Amino acid sequence: MEILFWILCFVCVLVGVVGTILPMLPGAPLVFLGLLFGAWANDFEKVGWIPLTILAALTAFTFVIDFIATKIGVEKTGASSLAAIGAMIGMVLGIFFGFIGVFVFPFVGAVLGEYIVKRDAIQAGKVGLGTWLGMVIAIAAKLGINFAMIGIFTVAYFF
Helix, strand or coil, X not given: CHHHHHHHHHHHHHHHHHHHHCCCCCHHHHHHHHHHHHHHCCCCCCCCHHHXXXXXXXXXXXXXXXXHHHHHHXXXXXXXXXXXXXXXXXXXXXXXXXXXXXXXXXXXXXXXXXXXXXXXXXXXXXXXXXXXXXXXXXXXXXXXXXXXXXXXXXXXXXX
């Protein structure tokens, strides 16, 4: 049973890290779930409730990061709600076009959404750039948190 938990640990952590970059996959929650399986593999003897509580708090914090990054991107550029919807649609469609699509399509979606509302290409470009920068900053921050979670787990497990 221990080997099964370790397999689940590695698969969830790997998919979670990838899911931090790709939309539609809950990145940090999958990383947390994987680390929970890792702790469970030895009946929580090496990784107990204190590190798991810290990991859970970091997981929750990634949702705050998403909210704040989106809010700042929208507020700073004066984006319309249609621009935000366009960016989300772009994220989903971008998955089908690989890694580049994940980064280009949200920008295009935000630009198109804003242009439909205001018919101002310069404003639409600013909104697209602001949305894209917010998304990239959020992804970088969440990746950092995911790796910090893995580091905390590793330290708790081996020391």
